[in-house]
Amino acid sequence: MNLGISTASFYPKIYTENTIELISELGVDKIEVFLQTQSEYKEEYIKNLSEKIKMNGQQVYSVHPSSASFEPLLFSDYKREVDDAIEIFKVIFKCCKILGAKYYNFHGPRLVSSPVNQWPMIIDRVRKITDIAKEYDIGISQENVSWCVSGKMEFVEFLKGEKIENLYYTLDNKQAVKSLVDPNKLAKVMGTDLVNVHISDIKEKDVGIFPGFGNFEFDDFFINLKELKYTGPVFIEVYGKYLPHDLKGEFKKFKLKYF
Numbered sequence: 001m002n003l004g005i006s007t008a009s010f011y012p013k014i015y016t017e018n019t020i021e022l023i024s025e026l027g028v029d030k031i032e033v034f035l036q037t038q039s040e041y042k043e044e045y046i047k048n049l050s051e052k053i054k055m056n057g058q059q060v061y062s063v064h065p066s067s068a069s070f071e072p073l074l075f076s077d078y079k080r081e082v083d084d085a086i087e088i089f090k091v092i093f094k095c096c097k098i099l100g101a102k103y104y105n106f107h108g109p110r111l112v113s114s115p116v117n118q119w120p121m122i123i124d125r126v127r128k129i130t131d132i133a134k135e136y137d138i139g140i141s142q143e144n145v146s147w148c149v150s151g152k153m154e155f156v157e158f159l160k161g162e163k164i165e166n167l168y169y170t171l172d173n174k175q176a177v178k179s180l181v182d183p184n185k186l187a188k189v190m191g192t193d194l195v196n197v198h199i200s201d202i203k204e205k206d207v208g209i210f211p212g213f214g215n216f217e218f219d220d221f222f223i224n225l226k227e228l229k230y231t232g233p234v235f236i237e238v239y240g241k242y243l244p245h246d247l248k249g250e251f252k253k254f255k256l257k258y259f
Contacts, residue, residue: 008034024056064105075109093136114149143170151179170196208239
């Protein structure tokens with residue numbers, strides 16, 4: 001395992017392209033890029049971003065788009081919305097390819113619109129998007145998200161049981177806690193298909209704070225990942241308002257403790 005930080009952690013104060021040097025100063029060479037808005041999906045922007053990343057000696061591991069604006073449409077009963085969503089996915093997959101990313105971080109349908117009787121339909125749509133992603137040499141990595149059906153342990157178990165080709169998993173510890181799910185048990189369900197991990201800390205009602213400033217049991221969490229033989233990246237993904245003033249110092253302190 002190695003420790004990184006997502007560009008999302010600097011939102012909304014710093015533009016995505018301006019986070020690259022800040023992340024480089026932390027000694028991070030593998031990053032997750034969060035594309036915050038549609039203007040950041042444009043090919044010219046992505047090519048410039050890619051060049052900047054390469055100049056800093058970094059490699060993009062995964063891409064996370066502002067998916068709430070289009071992913072739920074993939075599961076609509078209105079065909080035109082589904083078709084439009086697929087076209088947006090293709091744009092993002094092209095961004096992934098230009099950036100050299102291996103995975104697209106996927107949220108999926110909202111929880112409120114996904115009763116159990118809709119799960120077979122969800123599987124069909126997921127298969128469709130994983131097949132399209134494969135054409136771009138991109139893997140789809142399903143993240144557990146509290147406000148999506150993927151926040152339910154039962155759904156992740158159901159999804160795993162379908163053995164969908166080109167589908168992988170991202171574990172987010174704060175999203176698991178918000179869903180009242182044990183992140184260590186969820187990691188075991190994801191198993192060998194776990195390819196990405198997002199971490200942040202939790203203190204009472206505050207979630208998404210910088211690791212080391214809360215009371216989440218990271219000792220048990222990392223022991224569990226090692227037992228699962230997880231060797232991929234672990235990205236700090238916090239809400240921007242919780243970035244510490246001494247980011248470099250706090251990042252180094254946490255890294256020395258666990259990595």
